[in-house]
Amino acid sequence: MHMADALISPTVGGAMWVVTAGLTAYSAGKLKENIDDSRVPLMGVLGAFIFAAQMINFSIPGTGSSGHLGGGMILAILLGPHAAFLTMASILTVQALFFADGGLLALGCNIFNLGFFPCFLAYPFIYRKIVGERPTPRRILVGSLVAAILGLQMGAFGVVLETLFSGISELPFGAFLLLMQPIHLAIGVVEGLVTAAVVTFVWKARPEIMETAIAPRAIKAFSMRKVLGGLLVITVLTGGVLSWFASTNPDGLEWSMFRTSGKEELEAPQKGVHALLAALQEKIAFLPDYSFRKSAKEEPEKAGEAQTRGKSTKEESWPAVSVGTSLSGLIGGLMTLIIAGFIGFGLRKYQGRKR
Amino acid sequence: MSHHIIEVKDLQYTYPDGTPALRGVSFLLTHGETVALVGANGAGKSTLLLHLNGCLIPQAGMVRIGDFPLTRKTLPHVRRTVGMVFQDPDDQLFMPVVYDDVAFGPLNLGLPQEDVEERVMNALSIVGATHLKDRPPYRLSGGEKRSVAIASVLSMAPSILVMDEPTASLDPKARRQLIHLLKTFTHTIIIATHDLDMVLDLCARTIVLKEGQVLADGPTWEILQNEELLDSGHLEKPLRLQGCPRCGGERECP
């Protein structure tokens, strides 16, 4: 599932952009090291293949819905992690630009969620470990299934974390997690089965293709610790810089973290299995009882918040205007819209006359 | 101008899975000849073509382009001398717009910007496609794609042109235009095709391949009249040489 621009804050989006840019540069560098120029067209054409393959779907028995290929896992199997990551990045870029899947600022998040996890974690540490050097259909099936499921679970978790840190959505961490993970379990099973079936098909029809793909190439030179270490440093640095920048603005990363942690303390003071079960029960029945209680509790907090927000606006260099609290905001907004409409209409008329 | 010569001597090639594709093919092409390479599907035409510009290196036997035998060392020279037009223009036109595609070869030759520009425009004007230069390949018709594919090879100024099924999937008019275009070329040309009517128009000489060997090599007119030979090569007399469809007679119906 694609992260959307509307749900992330510039801080999170920017940090993930930097991380993804780093990963892209790293992958491009690795690709340059082991020169094999047949890779260049192969990556491009396989990227287009993933799109084309998504046009073909199959009916999932008993559900009335249909499934199709997602792509990350099969690319990693055919191309190896670095080339697959770049290919995935370009697929997601095209989707962001043409299909409005995700968005430009969320692109960093999406490439990370759907590219990094399957290519750099699920493929080398799960698929390769299970399938080994001598593949059998069964190993391919188990490997693809487990790798696809876990890869997508990690991706879904990424979406949840990014949403949480952005603080735009009100969905509490636990509820969102309970919503996302099972959906992606189902998607992962479909993805794994399709990947396994297609890989087995190719492996049976043209074993030589799979052999070149399976040959241990870049994997050995690939130091996970270095990459993860680098990632951590980049994330902390950019996160730090951006949130320092955003701290003039009460809606930045820190504010949202403060909010969630504050909520957590209010809601779950007890610990242990009992609390977990209670929380689970609460979440399963999270409407309407849950929100009623919460809103009651939050009311004073919110009021205080609005006050601080109102106060802080005067001092801050980037005043976050507490709008909507008065009628004038609404009227003004409406007027702005009308004026914008007139400007557009006028420009188009002008354009038309020039032609 | 000896670099317009192609010599193939006892060329053999077996695919990695053990299928023999070429089993001792020999011929000599001299400057300015236009030669047709015909034969059934799987007779070895495409494999032979792939040897002519070094996409495949001979396993046994020899290919000589101009003064150089084809080896890994002479590959850059051979690729500059021999221009290959692939069967599916979609394989050949891989760049975002026509101009970039035609410039791809010259840029790889390391030519300066002005020369590249000149070559590109020159090649495009030869095939009559200058107006297409800013179009992306997926917005071209079949005939336009074919013209541009030829231009993308011409821009490298090859002495020899190798074409795989140039008239495949063209509409009759585009096909006719292509034949007219090819007639104006002074290159040494070798065309692999099933379009025997085009062969009749373009090629003075025809080589028939069968099961990886040369079945016949001679003047097109003689070969295309020899029904026994054509039949054994899984071919058929060009329609124009067959009798009138209404009365079966040799001449046109009155």
Next chain:
Amino acid sequence: MANIESSFLDVSYLDTLSYQTTIIHRLDPRIKLITTLFFIATVLSFGKYEIAGLIPFVIYPVVLIALGNLPIAYLLKKVLVAAPFAFFVGIFNPLMDRAVLVQLGPLELSGGWVSFASIMIRFILTVTAALILIASTGFNSVCMALEKMGAPKSLAVQLLLLYRYLFVLGDEASRLTRARSLRTFESRGLGFKVFTNMIGQLLLRTLDRAKRVHLAMRCRGFDGEIRVSRPLKIGGRDLGFMLGWSGLFVLMRLYPIPQWMGGMVAELLK
């Protein structure tokens, strides 16, 4: 992506739009890319209860759509098609956040509804901006811009090739599905087995095609690097576009224009 076949048509329609020569289309792609990103970042930097402050930002898409001669109804339709994820995550806000934030006479609006509206406005603004970028610039130029701005070359080349073969393989896939649907009855034949065979076939063909493309590249002196010659030049007009808009975005971010206007009207009514 429910109906991918129509998505392909969309790609080719957006592609067609980008071949116009309006004043917007002629701007340097880098300038448009940077301005778009700055627009999105500014819009998203607002607090989550912000509505009125976001509205003036409508001016950017409105002006570009008008000057770029882009079909507004089509773009809006595309925005709607993409809405579900933002909508479904956003719709929880009204359920979770019920504290009253806005009082309009007898009408009480909870914080959740306000932030939900804010999410949807953000969504419309950012998605429209991205669509305008592609419809007024074209994908290839965006790739060139990325490369000129320091993206790894292999990524740029990969994007260009992917876009090139999107159409070729899309055709192939739709031929396959058409062939299947002509011979399936009552969803027999739409199952998993047939599906994987089709995908497998398509993949084999794709791999063969990649091999042929590689051959075609090698035949023309390909050595692992793709050289694209496309001089890009940033002129005064481009700089004016970028600086003008960015300045306006900052102003709109800093000053509550609708608030002022509303205030003035309220004064007048009194």
